Amino acid sequence: MIKEISRKMMSWDSPVFVSHWLLAICFVGAVLTQESERFRLVHVTMGYTMMGIIAFRVGWGLIGSRYARFSTIAPRFLKVREHIQSALNGEKEALMGLSALGFVAAYLLMFLVIFVTATGYLTFNEIGPELISELHELVANLLISVVVVHVGAILLNALYQYFRRNNQEVGGRMASIAVRVRPYKWVAVILMGLVLYFWGVQFKVW
Known part of the structure; x- marks a missing residue:
């Protein structure tokens, strides 16, 4: 099943x-x-880092590689409903329905991270009423729920592929995509460097 999940990440x-x-x-x-x-x-620190990563992802969604850009989002959103309907009806498209749920959860997660980080910042710096702290906790719990849905959809998707044993065709197609779109390692290195530097500053390592 791990191989099925890995193949989904190859693009x-x-x-x-x-x-x-x-x-x-x-x-x-x-x-x-x-x-x-x-x-x-x-x-x-973890919260601030998540906010920074989301900010990077938004920027990369505008200038990044083909499969990272937000221009690919709209067509996928349009298909979410039909995919979910197919999944509920037990049709072949059930695989895509599970994928659609994970896709929706992923972008909902991005919005929730922004919200939970903002309320967390206000709470940590004691800005605003006590209601902000309660709102932070509420949104954090919602975020956890969305992550569970996101991960669950991915696992169900992988299980479906595994038991249907139709991985070879999908795997070959995804592997060919991976060869084309796996570049920009230098951007990833810079991102990791910035995160480590920020952690060092936060924990007074340097």
């Missing part, structure tokens, strides 16, 4: 791939430290 270029996993790492770090006063700085 990502290096910056998208790295930003995705950096975002995932920061999300897990933020969740694990959300109730800890001792690791509050870690929680805040």
Whole structure:
């Protein structure tokens, strides 16, 4: 099943791939430290990092490679409804329906990260009423729920492919795409460097 998930990521270029996993790492770090006063700085740092990654992803969506650009989003959104309907009806397009759910969750996640980071900043700096803190917690829980849906859709998608045993044709097509769109490793390196530098500043390593 891991191979099926990997194949789905093969159309990502290096910056998208790295930003995705950096975002995932920061999300897990933020969740694990959300109730800890001792690791509050870690929680805040993870939140700020997620915001920075989302800002990068927005910029890369405007100037990045073909499959990273937002111009590919609209056609996919138009197909979401029919894919989900096919999934509910148990048709062949069920595979795409599960993929559509994960796609919607991914972009909803981006908006929620922006919102949760903004309310987190206000809460950490004690700006505004107590309602801001409660709103931050509410949106954070919603964010966790969306991540669960996103990951769940990906796993169901991979399971569907695995049991249908139709991976060879899809895998070959995705592999050929990967050869074309996997460049911009230097952008990914710069992104990782900026994240590490920011962490060093936050934790007073330098």
